[in-house]
Amino acid sequence: MTVWPAGARPTVTIVGGGAAGTLTAIHLIRAAARRETALTVVLIDPADRCGRGVAFGATEDQHLLNVPASGMSALPEEPGHFVAWRARNSFDTSGGPTAFVPRRQFGLYLEDLLAEAERAADGLVVVQHRRTRAVGVRRQASSVAVTTSEGDEIVADAVVVATGLPEAGAAWAPPALADSPFFVPDPWAPGAVDTIRRDRVGPADVLLVGTGLTAVDLVLSLTGKGSRPDRSVLAVSRKGRLPRVHLAEPKLAAIPDVAGWGSDLDTLQEDVRRYVEAVAAAGGDWRPAVDGIRFRVATLWERLGEDDRARFLTGPAGEWNWLRHRMAPSSAVVLRELRAVERLTVEQGEVVGAEPLTGGGLRVRLSGGTEREVGWVVNCTGPQADIRLLGNAFLDGLLRPRASGALASVASAGLGLRTEHGRLIDEAGSTEAPIWTLGSLRRGELWESTAVPEIRTQAVGLASAILDEVAPLPRRLEDGRLVSGHHPIARPRDPLGMPLSTTAEAAAAYNAGLERILRLQDGGEDLIREATLADPGFALAHAALAMLGYEAGAHTDVRVSLDAAIEAVGRRGDSRETSFVGTVANRIDGSRALGSSSLMAHIATYPRDVLAVSAAVPTIAFSGVTDVQREAWDLVDGLAPSYGDHWWYISLLAFVRQDQGKFEEAGLLAESALSCEPSSGHAVHAQTHVMYETGQHEEGRVWLDHWVAESGRSASHRAHFSWHAALHELALGDTEAVRRRYYSQLAPPTVTGVRGLVDAASLIWRWRIAVADWDRATGGLGLPPAFEGEGAPPPIEAVLAGVDENLILAPQTPFIAVHAAIALAAQGEVPLLERLRVHCARADDRTTRTVVVPICDAFIAVTEQRWSDAATLFGELLPALVKVGGSAAQREVIEETLLFCLVQSGRADEAISVLGGRLDRRPSPLDLRRRNAFGRLAAGR
Secondary structure (H helix, E strand, O other): OEEOOOOOOOEEEEEOOOHHHHHHHHHHHHHHHHHOOOEEEEEEOOOOOOOOHHHHOOOOOOOEOOOOHHHOOOOOOOOOHHHHHHHHOOOOOOOOOOOOOEHHHHHHHHHHHHHHHHHHHOOOEEEEEEOOOEEEEEEOOOOEEEEEOOOOEEEEOEEEEOOOOOOEOOOOOOHHHHOOOOEEOOOOOOOHHHHHHHOOOOOOOEEEEOOOHHHHHHHHHHHOOOOOOOOOEEEEEOOOOOOOEOOOOOOOOOOOOOOOOOOOHHHHHHHHHHHHHHHHHHHOOOHHHHHHHHOOHHHHHHHOOHHHHHHHHHOHHHHHHHHHOOEOHHHHHHHHHHHHOOOEEEEEOOEEEEEEOOOOOEEEEEOOOOEEEEOEEEEOOOEOOOHHHOOOHHHHHHHOOOOOOOOOOEEOOOOEEOEEOOEEOOOOOOOOOOEEEOHHHHHHHHOOOOOHHHHHHHHHHHHHHHHHHHOOOOEEEEOOEEEEOOEEOOOOEOOOOOEOOOOHHHHHHHHHHHHHHHHOEOOHHHHHHHHHHHOOOOHHHHHHHHHHHHHHOOOOOHHHHHHHHHHHHHHOOOHHHHHHHHHHHHHHHOOHHHHHHHHHHHHHHOOOOHHHHHHHOOOOOOOOOOOOHHHHHHHHHHOHHHHOOOHHHHHHHHHHHHHOOOHHHHHHHHHHHHHHOOOOHHHHHHHHHHHHHOOOHHHHHHHHHHHHHOOOOOEOOHHHHHHHHHHHHHHOOOHHHHHHHHHHHHOOOOOOHHHHHHHHHHHHHHHHHHHHHHHHHHOOOOOOHHHOHHHOOOOOHHHHHOOOHHHHHOOOOHHHHHHHHHHHHHHOOHHHHHHHHHHHHOOOOHHHHHHHHHHHHHHHHHHOOOHHHHHHHHHHHHHHHHHHOOOHHHHHHHHHHHHHHHHHOOOHHHHHHHHHHHHHHOOOHHHHHHHHHHHHHHOOO
16 A cells, blocks of 8 residues: 655655664754744654664663763754753763763653654644554655555655664574574564573573673673673673773864875874874873764775775774774773673684583584583674675665666675765666665765764754755745745855855855855965955955955955945845945944944844854954843854754854853863864864863863864964963963963964964963062062073063054954053053053943053053052953953953952952962962962961
């Protein structure tokens, strides 16, 4: 019987209801609801409940996830979602986000999230769970029919193959073993472990063949509660080793830049070895290197030819899997204890023969000639890798030759199916059939494609692609051009789908430049300038150059670019482009208030205009749309429906969360963004702030230096990242490291202009007053060695020589004005400080008048050594500093100056109180030493 599940509405059939299928359904429902698209989703899986599959169908709490809970969110834009769900559902959260929790909880989570998504769709999307098996598939004119084991055909507009690898591989088993009732070929078959547990007759020992993560779970099951007290387990494999162990406190992944790595297996192996050793030497552990390489594996795998891939599978793959797939620390503790009491033995070997024992059980012969009498032998070698050997009726149907060719073709030694971004490539090389796949069936083309983070990302991409296929946005005519949704079909688009009124050649250059800007990489404005040369009438490119010059200090003639944009948009430009040009003009020529309101209005109408949003909420810049933090936060939060899980938006959200003091969430968001785009400077910037504000100074310095040298090799604002690393070193009290970094990375002529003022000059001031604090506090006890001689802070004059005078004496924003005051105080220039104060007092901007002017007064008092007056002024100003913009780490320079003034004025008790508050929220070796020294000073010692 042929079944059309929902009449005229589009239908998507998902074959497989495990993690991959359920994640696909969740994201299809969410995406359809956002588009207001009616849809029917049919899940075909014989299991009673969705979300389980082999991976998460475990029922025992000792079977743990192989990654921390913080890495298991189903929603990329909410990396703490699974952790929050566990808390809402009263699960034990004592281990925090980094706990390794029972696998069954993730299955419950997926089931719950699927039901929640369906409820939120409010009838727009209908979900049907067909508790049956898919056994066949055929292509129809404009649809695909899936045959079930009952003989029904479910006709759909699109099909997703989410079966995973449904069969365990046991071809290694000798015939006498394979035919024995005491051999368990699939340990995850229903009741398999219970059968062994109930056995009290035969030999107590159990032989596990394979020593990977499956074996870990079986050991825990067979020696835990309810097992025979005399039971012991022997685990054998060719290498005879258990999986490696996760760190109890995970470290951030160190993602490499693999552009210069080789393209053959031997060279790549050497590149990987060298990289792992370098990361381990710098940070003390190899795991961050392996975790980082994981995000580059698809790129490296694509470089290998088929011969090299086959060679990898027969050797190096085992080593990689051993390093990559690790067990939870708590599981490792239990296994170590079992080995200590000889209830677990792990040996190198293979099963070469078996014969039955009288009364049950087996005598097993191992390579090397040893024999063991065991009650059971359990296959823990994992699934059959070659999908052609699975014997799965549905997959065989996809690969079966037809008159028009098979609907699918295999990739790399049968590891999976060939696809184009997840859409199946048939035997003829076409992607015409509307059939997609994800997860383990893409291993042949990606290698790393079995963990939740990869499957989640693929599910999100499939949801969008499938909806574009089965329910494209309505088409209409606009100005005589065919339009799909808001996008003229004949026009190129930017990376976020916004149409561009230009040629394909100019659009390609513009998009390449925009992508570099989104990543915070150098060269973006150069590529956009190329776009204006390719098409002088490209208004958006001219406006972008003007904005980048005005907002971010890019090398361009702002006035020339703006005039060119205004002229061009009058001849050719849609409503979005006209609005953007007008917004840039208001930012440059209008008042600050007009520029901000114009930008906010533009974003409200065109929220996916990423260049406008970048100008409104910069993470490394000097202005922004508002001085009120909450307005910026609300703006970013409100953009979520327009961006969803886009890595750039998640990066921006991470920075907002750290600004809000939500450091745990910010760190998870940054990790999520970097897993999608390792070059995202915004995500790195957010993570750097998280590490500084939570006192992870040594790890933060190492991680940041690594990123700048690898994935951030092309990063713009390198000076700012160096400044962050120097702050970590200053917090550690390692002023010799600060000195080396300054002269190699922050001193002129390497750093000049606005970055010289904001980064280099402010660092010198912080460095100087930290030294002076110590000198005053020790009262003749002498300075630490690092503060003497070459370790002393450098003079400020060389930095100021590389900064335009107008930037110092006539700054346009409160943020720049504060840093100008700092630099002039470091130079001891009272007359210039007074000139700056006059300029700020005359400013239109209220924050400049009410906050920066008193800051100038305080720095004048510092320069005149009126320490108590300066301390009082700085203390009163601290609550208002947030209005000047910048980050908490940047504004902290004022608090540092307050400490300096308090000590110099003899108010050591107040300095101790300020430092105590900081130490309560953030560890710092330097602050701890200073507080102790100030305590001696206060006591008169």
